[in-house]
Amino acid sequence: MVAEGLAEAGERRIGWAARAMPVLTALGERFAGERPFDGLRIAACLHVTAETAVLLGALRAGGAEIALAASNPLSTQDDVAAALETYGIAVHARAGVDRGTYYRHIHQALDISPNIVLDDGCDLVNILHTERVELLDTVAGGCEETTTGIIRLRQMASENALRFPVVAVNDTRTKRMFDNRYGTGQSTLDGIMRATNVLLAGRTVVVAGFGFCGRGVAERARGLGARVIVTEIDPVKALDATLQGYEVQPMGRAAEIGDVFVTVTGNRDVIRAEHLAAMKDGVILANAGHFDVEIDVRALEEAATAVRFGIRPNTDEYVMADGRRLLLLSEGRLVNLTAAEGHPAAVMDMSFSAQALAVAWLARSTWLAEESVRLPPGVHDVPAEIDAEVARLKLAAADVEIDTLTDAQERYLHSWRLGS
Template sequence: MYDIADSGLAEAGSRRIEWAARAMPVLHSIRERFAVTRPLADVRIAACLHVTPETANLLVTLAAAGAKVAIAASNPLSTQDDVAAALVGSHDLAVYARSGIDRDGYHTHIHRVLDIEPDLVLDDGCDLVDILHTERVELLDRVRGGCEETTTGVIRLRRMMAENALRFPMVAVNDTLTKRMFDNRYGTGQSTLDGITRATNLLLAGKTVVVAGFGYCGRGVAERAKGFGAQVIVTEIDPVKALDATLQGYRVRPMAEAAAEGDVFVTVTGNRDVIRAEHLEVMKDGAVLANAGHFDVEIDVRALHDLAVAVNPGIRPHTDEYVLADGRRLLLLAEGRVVNLIAAEGHPAAVMDMAFAAQALSVAWLAGQELRPGVYDVPEEIDAEVAGLKLDSMGLAVDTSTPEQREYMNSWRQVW
């Protein structure tokens, strides 16, 4: 029923889950509703998510709705062992997560959650869905659908759909406005710089920070870095996003040029080999390399190993020093994995409140649907409900349209 590091950590984990819950009033209100309506009664849910206090509050909400939940960690280095222990000891959930487990163990844990023969799946990066389609195909006919909450995962799902490989419907929770605007932009922006400063104790003011990728996550990182007083360079492959960054006041350069200027590099593209050997070869002594994308492929760590004549691991927590032949030192954070969840604690709970509220409502909606295989947007009414509940929790309100305004907006005829 579980594989965790230390069940004795449950009490400490419970305190952290309760602390996060204080900043998650929207999810709490949904949990209270679900406890009465039970929209997920007897539904089996297999999840592959980061095991954090915020995720724990989502899982407890789904359990309150009547679901049987099993979770594996979506990143071994982001797993918080006390939270895993609390989910087992205090909430009786099936948890397969240990901090620092190797790739084989990670793979095995995903198989264990799939052993419950799920009706629905929750994924963070599409690994669980990938294994279902390649190694556990006997379960595909049972799965009614699922949710994906990352940009990287949605990209993979859309490729599966384009190749007619996706066998059940998946809801792109990542693509909701409340998720992109708040979780991706404000959450990733703040937590990424939190991870970098915790790992390095670096003063960002006056430094040159190179942000690779100017989607919602990259925009958030660039904004926060600028707020710290850094000079920000943006690299992009999309000309529209590059123009957007330029008009917001950032310098836009190819990575081949930015590599020689940057003091801190942050990759947040969802793609691979964004920083390669030819970039590493021209970087300054002491340059910091951090990845805020989901997978550890955005920085070519193998190339960094090949260039190094010596490696000094752990010179600070989550900071490894690579010494090159000419004496330059490059600092790799969190082994090239997602820095905000490994060197810091991930997004603030107040941000995850909205993301996981949308996730919970989407799961309940999906449980009542009969959909063809494909990638679906979250219904607009769910996005609006989450935003409205968040405003209510903050004591804020918005205007409502008058009858005349509604008539004006719904008519093509000129109304004077």
């Protein structure tokens, strides 16, 4: 397909996503009138998908100059990338590139000398602080969309290494409750079923990690008739899973009985060599925890005597010395964004609306603010009023009404003198 035809296909895909994103579409119209980002340069490292395109289109409508790199080459939709170029956005991304090209693209996005950065996993921020330190003085702040990225950023902040304020968009209630839980839950199982055509009913699904993403995967798998086992390192989350009726076991025990394994932790080596050695023939290994380190792919490669790449789309079969076959999905990368299309647009409408409003707030609090009142370096929560605004706009778009407090109720909640 020629580039022009590719861009047209991408525009159709973006238009379809926008239908389910009324809040972000309305924000784009607001930004076009207010122009809050005139003169602002934004470097973004995000999944290059139709939903991301709606977000960047809203920021572009508000006057921002944008350069985009992919946060995962396997999730890049080339037609969307081509369409974004027609929006006046510099796109440095292509599906399936190697690791070296992936990082070169991030450097190219940073060449814009950004004032604000948008990151999905902290790779862009990491490069800024290690390889492109000459650009740090121009960066007023950033936003981070993932649990993995927030973990890395908080560690940087604890070591006084983070040089600018970053807003933890991932930690908003609308993001965790809906994007992480419902979006990850549905899209992860969608990716597994597209890649394998497995029947989950009656199978044993092992979910590693019981955060909001893990809960979503566990709920969806149980709803499809699977027996669900949860593995955890956090005693509170393990107790939560137990009280919700899930079996909780260490991975060493679950490895022996699971049929499908899904890692959703944000950490590395969750499934290691000793677990791979205990698994049954035909098990399916999938990751929905951002980076391709949760499943020890190198250990899998070293243990295998043969590999049948592409036995199905996004499915590679590793044959062990004893004849067992272990199926790795999406090379251990995000299965929901490589074997499927990621979160439904209706879910991303909330996450990206919070992101868009956070960028506007961040610009006011850093780039446009007097130096004496600017946000200090560190990880900052999204203001609660942004979270509430996104929820109100989403309810209004769905034609859902809720109650409001009466004056008497307001006084009661704000007075310690009124008792029972």
